[in-house]
Ligand SMILES: Nc1ncnc2c1ncn2[C@@H]1O[C@H](COP(=O)(O)OP(=O)(O)OP(=O)(O)O)[C@@H](O)[C@H]1O
């Protein structure tokens with residue numbers, strides 16, 4: 001397996017990939033072999049419960065949870081990061097940070113986990129959020145097994161996020177940023193879910209109701225995809 005490059009502090013990173021390139025037409029060998037590494041994405045609108053359900057899934061399915069948003073916030077706060085201010089501005093505005101940064105952070109985190117001989121099942125939360133990220137990651141990092149999609153109406157998500165905003169300290173848990181995030185989700189992220197849906201790779205669950213209700217639905221859906229708890 002090739003070594004995973006660090007984020008290049010001078011120039012940035014991975015080559016640009018045009019989103020229009022069809023997945024099947026390329027010959028790139030991914031960095032991680034899907035025979036040895038399981039990647040499941042968890043997507044859904046802001047506040048749909050991705051982080052919450054990830055906590056449950058990690059406990060029962062032996063996943064290593066990697067939240068793209070958390071990794072970006074860590075990078076934003078890392079002393080000396082040349083991307084800090086850019087990430088801060090993008091997050092507050094609900095925009096998608098250029099994929100070179102996010103993919104590198106994810107790839108490095110996966111490599112670190114594999115190097116330490118720990119988990120080989122990755123639950124990637126809140127990624128891919130844009131078509132270029134999806135195409136690049138699937139081709140060059142690791143093809144996913146499936147995408148969990150948490151389906152939740154905006155009024156429910158808004159209520160949850162405003163409630164979370166009372167204590168989260170997140171710069172984007174305010175009404176103005178939330179509206180922008182909803183828009184980005186519909187315009188930029190849903191096409192990714194739709195693409196995976198066409199490939200029959202989406203496990204969709206109604207994300208309304210209690211956390212436990214949602215989780216039970218997810219467990220049932222995952223079983224149908226032959227993904228089972230490890231204990
Ligand atoms: N089923 C649920 N019912 C009520 N509240 C919930 C439910 N699931 C999650 N929450 C709460 O809603 C808020 C948002 O949940 P969570 O952080 O898991 O969402 P998310 O999809 O990861 O959001 P983001 O995209 O902003 O990171 C949290 O305060 C969480 O406790």
Ligand SMILES: O=c1ccn([C@@H]2O[C@H](COP(=O)(O)O)[C@@H](O)[C@H]2O)c(=O)[nH]1
Nearest residue numbers: 068069090091094095096097126127129
């Ligand atoms: O692939 C990604 C994932 C996230 N972002 C940015 O981070 C924020 C917060 O993400 P959460 O998943 O809600 O924690 C998101 O609104 C984007 O601005 C990103 O750019 N790319």
Ligand SMILES: [Mg+2]
Nearest residue numbers: 050051069126
């Ligand atoms: Mg989250």
